[in-house]
Amino acid sequence: MVEDKKPLHQHDFDGIEENDNDLPHWWLGIFAVSILFACFYVPYYHFLNPEKLPHAALQAEMAAREAAVAQVAEQKAAEAPEDPEAALTATYSAGGWEESGKAVYTANCAACHANDGGGTIGPNFTDDYYIHGGKLSDLIRVVTEGVPTKGMISWKPILKPQQIQDVSFYVRAMRGTTPATPKEKQGELVDEAGNFVGAAEKPAE
Ligand code: HEC
Structure with a gap:
């Protein structure tokens, strides 16, 4: 200080x-x-x-x-794969899903789509007409999300993703086959790849 x-x-x-x-x-x-x-x-x-x-x-x-x-x-x-549809097509062509796809289909889907895919409550899978698109990704999307307002439930909570893919491939494989009692066509015509012919592709619902 x-x-x-x-x-x-x-x-x-x-x-x-x-x-x-x-x-x-x-x-x-x-x-x-x-x-x-x-x-x-x-x-x-x-x-x-x-x-x-x-x-x-x-x-x-x-x-x-x-x-x-x-x-x-x-x-x-x-x-990420450039084109998911191309990747799916490759897996589809490779096979190996047939047995699992058929088992899932018979247990869960045949009641509404018929055992041979001819359709009853649900649409016919054997013709070239689809409501939501015929691409593999369209089928997987519809099976996963469902169309609840039209009586097609979402299978996401019930089936594993692998089972959904297998059964969607199985549904795709029914296209072009001849069912016993085919239901009349529903939806729009699609080309071989499953894209809607004519009108622009339907937006995802
Ligand atoms: C309770 C009946 C019912 C069951 C069970 C059912 N579906 Fe469906 N499904 C329907 C109906 C009804 C539609 C038509 C929906 C619409 O009009 O948009 C449909 C539509 C579809 C479509 C779209 C067809 C198109 O033309 O775009 C696919 C794919 C499909 N179902 C697959 C399956 C699979 C795979 C299973 C089993 C895992 C299954 N469904 C089980 C009733 C059912």
């Missing part, structure tokens, strides 16, 4: 006197150091390396993160 040695300032209020003392050394020290600090800080950050200022650094980090996210999305897109 610096001793009071300066004369009084002729300033007195309620017995409290104001003295004109030197500032404490510790205070002057901090003051000097802060000025010295500013001499380095201001040129370093504001002139030489403005990109290191907090706002700029944050923006740079956000941009880097966005680029990383975009890169991951790009990678995922590259890994």
Whole structure:
């Protein structure tokens, strides 16, 4: 503590006197150091390396993160098969689903679509007419999601994805066969690949 040695300032209020003392050394020290600090800080950050200022650094980090996210999305897109229908067609052609597909069909679908696919409550699978499209992906979609308002339930909660694929392939294989009592055609004509002929493809329902 610096001793009071300066004369009084002729300033007195309620017995409290104001003295004109030197500032404490510790205070002057901090003051000097802060000025010295500013001499380095201001040129370093504001002139030489403005990109290191907090706002700029944050923006740079956000941009880097966005680029990383975009890169991951790009990678995922590259890994996904170009055309899911082509991948399904390859699996369909490879076979191996027949037995499982038939078992699932007989147990779950024959009641409404008939054992030979001729149709009863549900549509005929042997003709070239489809309500929701004849592509493998269309069949899988309808079996998975169902058409609840039309009496075709969603099989997602009941069958495993593999079973849904197998039974959809089995349904596809019935196309072109001759059932005992074919139900009259429903829906629109599709081509060999299962795309609607004529009118633009029906939107997914
Ligand atoms: C309770 C009766 C019922 C059962 C069981 C049923 N379906 Fe259906 N299914 C229907 C009806 C009704 C439709 C017609 C839906 C419509 O009009 O949109 C249909 C439509 C379909 C379609 C679309 C046909 C088209 O023309 O687009 C496919 C594919 C299909 N069912 C597959 C299956 C499979 C596979 C199973 C067994 C896992 C199954 N269904 C079980 C009643 C049934």
